[in-house]
Amino acid sequence: MIIKKIELQNFRSYYRDNTFDLTDRLNLIIGSNGDGKTTFYEAIYWLFRTDGTNKMDTKLISKKRSEELMPSESDDVRVAMSYEHKGKLKTLEKSFRFTKSFDGEIGTSNYTFSLVETNGIERIVKDGVLFDKDLSPEMRKFIMFKGETDLDVLQNTNAMKLLIDSFSDVRDFDAYFDFMQYALDLAEKARDNAQKLDRKNADKIKQLKRTIEQEKGLLSDIDREIKDKENEAVNFEGLLKNIEKSQEASKLLIAVNRRIENFQNKRIEAISRIKEEYTKYLLDDMWILMGFGDVADEYATKINFLMHERRRQENQYLVTAGVEKAIKAAERGFTSLPAHIPGQKIMEDMLKQEKCFFCGQDAKKGSDAWSFMHDRLEEYKASLEGNANEGIDPYYSNNYIDEIQKRDTILNDNLADITKIRRVIKESINFNNRLHDDVKKIEANLEIEFERKKRILAQTDGLTEEQLLANYENISNWMDKKNRAENRIDMLKRQREQHRANLEEAQLALSKTSEGTAAAMYARTALIIQQIANAFSNAKEENKKRLLSAIEDKSNEFMEKLNTNDFKGTIRIIEKQNGQGEAFLMNNDSVRIFNPNTALKTTYLMSVLFAIGKLSSERDNTVLPLIFDAPTSSFTDAKENEFFNVISKLEKQVIIVTKSFLRDGNNGEVILDSNRVNKINGCVYQIEKKRPFDDKKLGTIQTVISRIK
């Protein structure tokens, strides 16, 4: 099919009549934003619709034309395409009438859709839906592409089958298949009938038939399981493919989460070590005694004074009492005893332990020191006895000073610890401050990790954290399952070979058992038909493989041309287990490239399309044009030049609407890059908005077209 001409009349911005005469090679329609590029593409799309939808949409009417109509005046919206197909000239035309009523409303009528065939001077008008015969709706997916995302046609569920059916002889095999199955049934029946008469081999035949049935049953089970496993493998591969993109993010996220957990634990640990319930320690650890040193001094002074005073007064009393013995004893005993020696009990303890509690020195029994203490104690006792014996009343009836004096001794011992309290507090505060600093540092690190996490999550195409983490876990799981399914398929296929051999052997044996009998001929016939059916089956597979490998080879040739000075990889085309096809890029180390950049993706998918087109033209039955709307938006200028260069050399009709070749001028106007356009080998149209126009009023917009080359 070669498109000769496209006519647009009152179709949106295409006011009144507009005609594009096209060549059978590259046709460029260049326009800036809003100039009518996509409208052109959509006009063809509208024309091609044969399903009867979207017939007379008022949105399709040129606003400018409808606004200028007088009441009761009419005009037509019309899109027509003249093309040559299999030697015939045809025109596909779709139109409807629009009329302005007296109240200014626009009404539509007179929808027509026709296919006009011109044969010399004869014109045959047919229903437009017959266009499907020249270009089936399925095939349109292979010729019209909007933007760069549309290009991945092979992902379409039935595209692969369509491709194989259209471009290989596979479809032709189906009729043979049916016939062979029919023939085989007949032949086997004839053989069975003949063998029934063969009484001699009845048992053997019976057993062989059982074997054949069994093997067939097994083979069908194996086939079913292979199919299941193949589906499983495809399924997991698809899942893995989707995940592949996020795998890196998943890994990063896990690492970040691990660090966050680590820091959080450290933080908790550091905080748990902070002990700063100081109010509690003031009481529980008696830190409140931090200033008790002065009080203790005061206490000691008071006690010292009291002890002296107490003895002094007692002595005086005894002297005053005039008891000689008592005086002597008092003079010897009391006055020479140190004021702070508490009394008889402690003296006795010191003698017993052979130690002076006050100077800390040993006083072994019998030593001068021990004897001194012993004598003193004896004198003291004697003096007391003397007092008692003399019948003098004791001066003191209570011994409270003794009680408070004992506290002084112990307090003295504890004083060292009390003065240490301040140091302990200081150390504790320093320690806690260090921990607070540590916590602050940890928190700063945590903040950094949280920021990282946010960044990762912000850049993962809307996947949530849970999904990313689940993906990571799933990868190994799915990989495992996919590998297991594939291993199982391998094993099943080996088993299948074995069972096929068994089956063939049994079938051969069955045919041989009849040798020399009347059934021999029938058996041989059945066997031969069986073998022919097998041969067809193999041929179909072979044919399919050849087609795919041919598309693959051609695609890589185009790829080579489209990416002369750039990385390109190798295109692989496979038929997936479920019958869908897939085209993808591979690195030289046979590793699949999952995320090629957009330009690379566009070129490899286009290469596939060109390859399909090339093969179809070689087969000389369905030469189809390719129509692209803005396919190169991701390309650099250099790449674009290469791209158009390659396309112009294709022996193929390509229609491209694009805003390439335009650049911004100094005053904001858009300028056509004539140098680049001149290098293009093909027909070039420029479309523009007619000036002046009101950018607020659609009714002032009109696309004007001019042929440049």
Added chain:
Amino acid sequence: MCIMAENTFNDIEDLVKKDEKLIDIWGRRNPRFEKHYEQSVLRVISDYGVGASGNMGAKGKILGAGYEPYIMAFFIGLYSDKKIPLSEESDEVKGLGQPLQYWGNLDSKKNRKAYPNLRSYIFIALVAKTEIDWIALDKGDIEPATVVTALVKTMEEYANYGFSVMEEKLKEDKGYFFSNRAFLDMFLQLTDKTAKDIEQEDSPESID
């Protein structure tokens, strides 16, 4: 039965034993404070008045039993060496309700330690700071109870000053004592002289 169980009475003979320590007599006393501090201080920072429930944490109180703020108040007065006599109006003062001999015993609060030894130090401080004719006491010229009353009075007056300081702080900032450092810093400041001593100790000795 309307006969009271025998052991609900104190053993009088035991209490008046001749060799009873002065601190034991002191220990049975219930120091008093000015009633208005109950609302403005005690209930704000301790469980005073909420009964024997052990949920200081749940109420966010810093201190447990009512004697704890009392101890704080006392030491504030002691270290400041400032006393304020209690109001002479008997209906303006009240006893704390827990005799001194129980102060600092292990209480039911979580994460707390007992500190019964602190009582001895309070007693020592009172002896140091109270003018008492100890000779007369030993001679039997004055009663131990009189001496103990004087000691308790000193304690009450120190605490009374302490409470006034605490009340002042709380007036400025209701949450003042919720800071871990509030009491600690207050005591560090009051006993600053010692702090300077420590710093001097810490500094290296002069070579000269």
